[in-house]
Amino acid sequence: MRAASIAAAAALSAGAAWSLPALAPLVPSLCRSLRVPRVLAGDEPVVALTFDDGPHPQGTPAVLDALAAANAAATFFLVGEQVRRWPQLAAAIVAAGHTVALHGDRHRCLLRVPPAQLARDLDRGHQEIVAASGVEPTLYRAPYGIFSHAALAIARERGWTPLMWSGWGRDWARRATPAGIAAKVTERLAPRDVLLLHDADHYSAPESWRRTAAALPLVLDEIARRGLRSVAL
Numbered sequence: 001m002r003a004a005s006i007a008a009a010a011a012l013s014a015g016a017a018w019s020l021p022a023l024a025p026l027v028p029s030l031c032r033s034l035r036v037p038r039v040l041a042g043d044e045p046v047v048a049l050t051f052d053d054g055p056h057p058q059g060t061p062a063v064l065d066a067l068a069a070a071n072a073a074a075t076f077f078l079v080g081e082q083v084r085r086w087p088q089l090a091a092a093i094v095a096a097g098h099t100v101a102l103h104g105d106r107h108r109c110l111l112r113v114p115p116a117q118l119a120r121d122l123d124r125g126h127q128e129i130v131a132a133s134g135v136e137p138t139l140y141r142a143p144y145g146i147f148s149h150a151a152l153a154i155a156r157e158r159g160w161t162p163l164m165w166s167g168w169g170r171d172w173a174r175r176a177t178p179a180g181i182a183a184k185v186t187e188r189l190a191p192r193d194v195l196l197l198h199d200a201d202h203y204s205a206p207e208s209w210r211r212t213a214a215a216l217p218l219v220l221d222e223i224a225r226r227g228l229r230s231v232a233l
Contacts (some may be wrong), residue, residue, distance in 0.1 A: 055089035056200035059209030080105030080125030172204030
């Protein structure tokens with residue numbers, strides 16, 4: 001009985017350790033201990049707008065248009081399986097002066113993916129972005145912001161920097177509105193923030209990209225009102 005209890009405790013401990021990085025989106029102090037930045041370094045009056053889950057045939061161009069209208073730059077965390085569908089959009093992001101980054105090849109919770117399979121997924125996603133855009137991504141964000149220890153180790157072995165966020169618009173939700181998205185993502189806006197939005201609805205509420213695109217001018221106006229500017233990473 002005692003041996004079984006010890007084995008069960010060990011299994012629970014191992015499971016908790018495996019899952020621990022998944023709490024990073026909710027626990028800023030955990031980001032520090034995992035060495036996953038959630039804000040920019042330095043003291044410049046800048047913020048980083050980041051967009052996950054693309055490219056998307058309507059959402060990405062709409063976001064690019066809004067950024068161009070405000071002369072703002074951003075970073076797009078691309079999913080390999082979507083880059084394969086629309087490689088020209090990955091190239092368009094770079095041509096417009098923005099940064100492309102890695103969001104994996106498939107969009108799924110990494111806690112369910114064995115390390116060897118995950119390594120293949122990340123390498124394939126990276127290769128797809130390079131082939132489509134001509135640029136080697138150096139930043140990596142896990143789907144849903146849920147990193148695993150394996151994901152962090154693989155990324156660092158390849159010289160990629162994991163990145164979290166310090167503010168989000170919850171723009172993936174079915175009930176989100178443009179005004180609500182803008183208010184949420186800028187509610188505690190400060191220099192060096194990394195802001196999370198989405199230019200695609202592949203993995204979220206249908207048509208959510210429309211609300212994000214409509215919110216973006218409001219977000220950019222508020223960034224400028226506070227004397228900040230959005231930069232590509």
